[in-house]
Amino acid sequence: MQFDATIWSMLGTGILETIYMVAMSSIFSYIIGIPLGVILVVTAKDGIKPVPAVEKILGIIINLLRSVPFIILAIMLIPVTRKIMGTTIGPNALVFPLIVAGAPYIARMVESSFREIDAGVIEAAKSMGASTWQIIYKVLLPESKPSLLVGAAISVTTILGYTAMGGFVGAGGLGTIAINYGYYRYQTDIMLITVAIMVIIVQIIQESFMKLSKANDKRIR
Amino acid sequence: MASEPIIELAGLGKQFHTANGPVTALDDINLTIEKGEIFGIIGLSGAGKSTLVRCINFLEIPTAGKVLFEKQDMGALDEKGRRMARRSMGMIFQQFNLLAQRNVLRNVCFPLEIAGVPKAEARKRAEELLCMVGLEDRMKAYPAQLSGGQKQRVAIARALATNPKVLLCDEATSALDPNTTKSILQLLKKINQELGVTVIVITHEMAVIEAICDRVAIIDQSHIAEVGKVSDIFSQPRSRIGRQLILGDAVDNVSFSGTRQIRIIFDGRASSEPIIANMILACKTAVNIMYAATKDLGGTAMGQMIIQLPEEEAEARRITNYLSTMKVPYEEVREDAV
Numbered sequence: 001m002q003f004d005a006t007i008w009s010m011l012g013t014g015i016l017e018t019i020y021m022v023a024m025s026s027i028f029s030y031i032i033g034i035p036l037g038v039i040l041v042v043t044a045k046d047g048i049k050p051v052p053a054v055e056k057i058l059g060i061i062i063n064l065l066r067s068v069p070f071i072i073l074a075i076m077l078i079p080v081t082r083k084i085m086g087t088t089i090g091p092n093a094l095v096f097p098l099i100v101a102g103a104p105y106i107a108r109m110v111e112s113s114f115r116e117i118d119a120g121v122i123e124a125a126k127s128m129g130a131s132t133w134q135i136i137y138k139v140l141l142p143e144s145k146p147s148l149l150v151g152a153a154i155s156v157t158t159i160l161g162y163t164a165m166g167g168f169v170g171a172g173g174l175g176t177i178a179i180n181y182g183y184y185r186y187q188t189d190i191m192l193i194t195v196a197i198m199v200i201i202v203q204i205i206q207e208s209f210m211k212l213s214k215a216n217d218k219r220i221r
Numbered sequence: 222m223a224s225e226p227i228i229e230l231a232g233l234g235k236q237f238h239t240a241n242g243p244v245t246a247l248d249d250i251n252l253t254i255e256k257g258e259i260f261g262i263i264g265l266s267g268a269g270k271s272t273l274v275r276c277i278n279f280l281e282i283p284t285a286g287k288v289l290f291e292k293q294d295m296g297a298l299d300e301k302g303r304r305m306a307r308r309s310m311g312m313i314f315q316q317f318n319l320l321a322q323r324n325v326l327r328n329v330c331f332p333l334e335i336a337g338v339p340k341a342e343a344r345k346r347a348e349e350l351l352c353m354v355g356l357e358d359r360m361k362a363y364p365a366q367l368s369g370g371q372k373q374r375v376a377i378a379r380a381l382a383t384n385p386k387v388l389l390c391d392e393a394t395s396a397l398d399p400n401t402t403k404s405i406l407q408l409l410k411k412i413n414q415e416l417g418v419t420v421i422v423i424t425h426e427m428a429v430i431e432a433i434c435d436r437v438a439i440i441d442q443s444h445i446a447e448v449g450k451v452s453d454i455f456s457q458p459r460s461r462i463g464r465q466l467i468l469g470d471a472v473d474n475v476s477f478s479g480t481r482q483i484r485i486i487f488d489g490r491a492s493s494e495p496i497i498a499n500m501i502l503a504c505k506t507a508v509n510i511m512y513a514a515t516k517d518l519g520g521t522a523m524g525q526m527i528i529q530l531p532e533e534e535a536e537a538r539r540i541t542n543y544l545s546t547m548k549v550p551y552e553e554v555r556e557d558a559v
């Protein structure tokens with residue numbers, strides 16, 4: 001088949017829609033995921049302010065959401081998506097389930113980054129009379145910054161993978177193009193091109209976050 | 222200046238609840254630490270030293286007894302009150318516990334930020350302190366770029382930022398080499414003398430206590446075994462653990478249940494010659510002095526001493542051989558002959 005201007009412009013739109021979905025859902029997933037990660041770590045049994053019940057319940061909810069495959073979650077959420085986003089197709093419609101799946105994932109990533117911080121450093125902050133809140137924003141967050149950025153590389157590429165699956169529910173973006181052409185119309189060449197573009201996007205995301213992480217890490221001499 | 226208590230521990234106890242049942246880390250600890258002194262707490266690993274020091278600033282909440290800081294019951298304070306009290310008690314650690322993502326200057330500013338001190342003022346204070354600990358040229362360095370000794374200096378400057386009255390040191394020199402240890406101990410002494418800060422030193426090394434402490438408490442298996450002036454405890458440790466820490470393992474490994482005793486006769490050698498001490502050093506074993514009556518008569522030692530030989534045959538023989546070689550007269554005596 002001919003690679004005419006329509007196909008290139010379709011791919012261009014696909015790229016933009018994918019980037020839009022990834023960016024929007026990553027931002028909102030982080031806005032929700034970071035506080036959840038903080039709550040998990042702070043309320044844990046060995047945390048700064050142990051409230052085991054809170055950690056337990058939140059942990060169960062997060063695990064539940066994480067155990068539903070994304071595509072099923074997106075379908076299950078269609079009625080809610082319609083209410084909240086006003087539509088069930090197109091990039092905006094997918095952003096909502098992306099956040100529902102992304103936030104708990106990010107909460108776990110953030111939790112594991114915080115757990116890397118030496119308990120002694122937190123103890124030192126406590127010995128200086130730091131409050132829980134001060135420990136969170138003056139110790140946990142800044143000290144885990146490099147690790148959070150590495151986690152972001154993983155989280156954002158995972159969300160990118162989710163958007164591709166969104167093709168099955170007509171979300172738009174590169175995933176929809178790949179599915180429409182490669183799966184429904186057997187036009188393997190277009191599917192391969194979208195896959196190649198996805199690979200490049202993953203590379204760029206991965207590399208940029210790793211660079212940012214290194215540039216921010218003062219533990220390296 | 223009359224001594225005045227700054228920290229009083231009364232009937233202090235701490236029990237941890239673990240999966241394998243309760244663990245008693247501290248039991249009935251009674252201690253008074255005076256304002257301005259350097260107080261040592263020594264004990265073997267697992268004795269409860271860290272738990273004790275963490276109970277003082279209530280990082281660990283005691284399960285029994287009281288902690289009084291300047292007569293104020295720490296247990297009666299609410300969370301906010303405790304945080305305020307902690308600002309009057311600096312703390313340093315074996316692993317330094319600096320913030321890895323902050324440079325030296327900002328590490329020292331940290332407690333001041335927490336206390337809400339304006340930025341410029343905090344910076345000035347931090348710079349002063351870093352000069353005092355001798356790190357004025359490393360202010361922009363990050364902890365990863367410093368040696369262990371330098372990291373501990375930063376930690377000390379940081380602990381002093383809020384002008385604490387007490388400095389709690391939990392194994393502060395245990396990760397350092399002997400020379401660095403010496404310089405850090407000198408710094409602690411200087412802080413004590415120049416700033417009047419009461420220093421509490423936790424360690425498992427007798428040399429640390431000897432180097433800077435005024436008084437020492439020996440803690441063994443959750444209990445205080447003995448407390449006193451360092452010079453007194455060094456010359457006369459009363460507890461078994463005290464003897465073990467001060468004299469080393471030799472004492473404990475030698476059994477004196479045997480009955481072989483010898484009488485050493487001092488017949489006019491120079492009294493400046495430490496016969497018994499030399500013998501112990503040369504034979505590397507301990508003896509039990511049962512009886513001694515010696516006099517210094519015009520520079521010569523006269524008299525006799527009865528010592529009990531170690532049960533171990535080889536060790537006993539080393540001693541008798543040594544005495545023969547050194548031509549010190551001795552004779553074997555039966556126990557009832559004493």
Ligand SMILES: Nc1ncnc2c1ncn2[C@@H]1O[C@H](COP(=O)(O)OP(=O)(O)OP(=O)(O)O)[C@@H](O)[C@H]1O
Nearest residue numbers: 237239244246265266267268269270271272273425
């Ligand atoms: N959080 C805890 N939970 C359960 N047991 C604990 C806890 N902290 C300390 N312990 C126990 O309390 C006892 C005293 O521990 P502590 O850390 O105070 O000893 P230490 O004298 O400081 O030893 P070291 O010289 O090895 O640091 C040990 O038996 C230890 O296992």
Ligand SMILES: [Mg+2]
Nearest residue numbers: 270271272392
């Ligand atoms: Mg300890």
